[in-house]
Amino acid sequence: MFDMIKNCFSFLLIASLFSIHGFAQDPGAKKYAAEITANRTKKYLKVLASDNYEGRETGKRGAELAASYLAKEFKKLKLTAPVNDSFFQIVELIETKMLVNFLEINGTKLNFGTDFLFSGSGEAKTIKALEIIFIGLGTETDLKNSVIKDKVVLLKQEGKSSEIARRLNFVKSKNPAVIIAVNTTRNSPENSHLAGASLSVKNGVRESIPMKANSSAVIQIGTEIVNSILGKSGKSFKELNSDRAPSLIQAEITLNYQPIKRELQSSNVLGYIEGTDLKDEVLVYSAHYDHIGLNPDGGKDKVFNGADDDASGTSGVLAIARAFAKAKKDGAGPRRSILFLMLTGEEKNLLGSEYYSINPVFPLSKTIANLNIDMIGRIGTEYLNSPDSSNYIFLVGSDRLSTDPHKISENANATSTNMKIDYKHNADEDNIYYWSDHYNFAKNGVPVIFYYNGKHDDYHKGSDEISKINFELLAKRAQLAYFTGWDLVMRNDRPIIDGIHDKR
Numbered sequence: 001m002f003d004m005i006k007n008c009f010s011f012l013l014i015a016s017l018f019s020i021h022g023f024a025q026d027p028g029a030k031k032y033a034a035e036i037t038a039n040r041t042k043k044y045l046k047v048l049a050s051d052n053y054e055g056r057e058t059g060k061r062g063a064e065l066a067a068s069y070l071a072k073e074f075k076k077l078k079l080t081a082p083v084n085d086s087f088f089q090i091v092e093l094i095e096t097k098m099l100v101n102f103l104e105i106n107g108t109k110l111n112f113g114t115d116f117l118f119s120g121s122g123e124a125k126t127i128k129a130l131e132i133i134f135i136g137l138g139t140e141t142d143l144k145n146s147v148i149k150d151k152v153v154l155l156k157q158e159g160k161s162s163e164i165a166r167r168l169n170f171v172k173s174k175n176p177a178v179i180i181a182v183n184t185t186r187n188s189p190e191n192s193h194l195a196g197a198s199l200s201v202k203n204g205v206r207e208s209i210p211m212k213a214n215s216s217a218v219i220q221i222g223t224e225i226v227n228s229i230l231g232k233s234g235k236s237f238k239e240l241n242s243d244r245a246p247s248l249i250q251a252e253i254t255l256n257y258q259p260i261k262r263e264l265q266s267s268n269v270l271g272y273i274e275g276t277d278l279k280d281e282v283l284v285y286s287a288h289y290d291h292i293g294l295n296p297d298g299g300k301d302k303v304f305n306g307a308d309d310d311a312s313g314t315s316g317v318l319a320i321a322r323a324f325a326k327a328k329k330d331g332a333g334p335r336r337s338i339l340f341l342m343l344t345g346e347e348k349n350l351l352g353s354e355y356y357s358i359n360p361v362f363p364l365s366k367t368i369a370n371l372n373i374d375m376i377g378r379i380g381t382e383y384l385n386s387p388d389s390s391n392y393i394f395l396v397g398s399d400r401l402s403t404d405p406h407k408i409s410e411n412a413n414a415t416s417t418n419m420k421i422d423y424k425h426n427a428d429e430d431n432i433y434y435w436s437d438h439y440n441f442a443k444n445g446v447p448v449i450f451y452y453n454g455k456h457d458d459y460h461k462g463s464d465e466i467s468k469i470n471f472e473l474l475a476k477r478a479q480l481a482y483f484t485g486w487d488l489v490m491r492n493d494r495p496i497i498d499g500i501h502d503k504r
C-alpha cells in the first residue's frame, strides 16, 4: 500500500514535469542510443582491463598504453582533438617518495621492504620516543580515553580491507606522530596501499578531502617484527591483545625520514564534438581510465585489472561518444558542444580532474554540467539480494548545485531506461560525493551527476575482473547518462544554479 502511494506520487510528479517544463522524448535520442550496447562496451572494456595494461597506474607504462588506446578510439570516431590538435592534455605531477634513512626499535635496525613498509607526507623529520601506546583496533571505544596526538601508537589491523582503511583514517584524524600498523593475518608487511610514492598536481591547490587529508607517518609491519618491538615489555603480541586498549609499552624507537621529489607527466585524454547554435557551451562526460597498477602479492594474478573501477565507466563514456558521433555524422548532432574527458590520476587523489579544473580547455563558466561515471559494471553489495539487482543505479550529487540535472535525469529514466534510481549515497556518512572526479567540477560551480553501482567485495582487489562484469547492466546505465546528456545539450536553457555544492 505504501509503495503504491509512492509510485502513484512519482507518476504524478513525472506527469507534472512534462506539462511544466515541456519535457518530451526526443526520437533522435532513442535512435542513437542503439549504439550503446553490451557488446560494444565489452569490446572496449576487454582492452582497457586486459593484463597487457598492467592495471593502468598513473605514471606507469600501462596507463600510457590505455591513454593511447583511448586517443586511437577517439580518432576512429572522428572526434575533434581539442588540445592544440592533440587528444592529450599533459598533466604535470610531482611524485613524492618518502625515504626512511633510519628506523631502529630497541637497538635493532629494521630494513625497509623486508621488515617494514612506510608511508608519510610532509617534511623531513626525526622522531624519538621511549614508549608506544597500544590502541587495539583503533575503534572509537579503544581511543576514547587516550590522547595520542604526537605519540607513537601500535595499531592492530584485521577484518575487511574497507574496515581497516576506515579505522586507519580514524586513527590518523587524531594526529599521532607515527602509527605502527600490524596486520595480524600476515607475517610480512602488507604491500597494497601503503607502499611506494604519492602523487600531487604540480602547482596544484590541494584542498582537504574528508578521510584523505592527514600527515601521520605509517609503519606497516608483520607479526614477526611486532614481537621484537615488544621485547622490553615482556609481553607477546598475543598477550598484549588480551589487555584492554589503550596500554603503554616501553620501547625505544628512532625514526628518520625525508621526502624525495621528482616531476613526472601523465595525460588526460580529450575528445570533442562541436555543437551547433549553442556551441560555446559544453557538457563534459568523464570517467577515469587509471587504476592501481600491479599487485606484487597477487601470486599468479599480478594485475589489478580494475574492470569495474573504472574500465566500466571509461567504456561507457566511449560508447556514449560513439552514439553522439553517429548523430553528428547524420546531421543530428548536439546544439551544445560535448567534451569526453578520460581522466588520469583519480586513484591518486582525483589528480587528473584537479589538473583539468585548474587548466580547463573549455571555460568552466561555459561548462553546463559534468556527468561522471565511476563503476557501473557490477551489482554492488547493497543490491546483491534485491529484486532490482540487475536494474538499478546510485546517482550522487544530481540535485546539489542545480535541481535541473536531477529533473532531467528523472525524466530520461522515466521515458527511456526505467531503472530503479537510488539516491542513498547522495548524502551519506561515507561522503561518496567527494570520492570521484565530479568533485573537482562541483567545487568550481559546475552541476554534476555521479553514476555509481556501489561498493562490492572486489573493490580495489585483484578480483575486480572482466569476467564479473554485467555488460547488459553497464550499457543500460551508460544509456541513462546518454539520454540525460542528450537532453542537456539539446534544450534551450542550461541548468540554473539554485543550490549549494557543500552540504556538510
Ligand SMILES: [Zn+2]
Pocket (backbone or CB within 6 Å): 288, 309, 310, 346, 374, 375, 436
Ligand atoms: Zn574509480
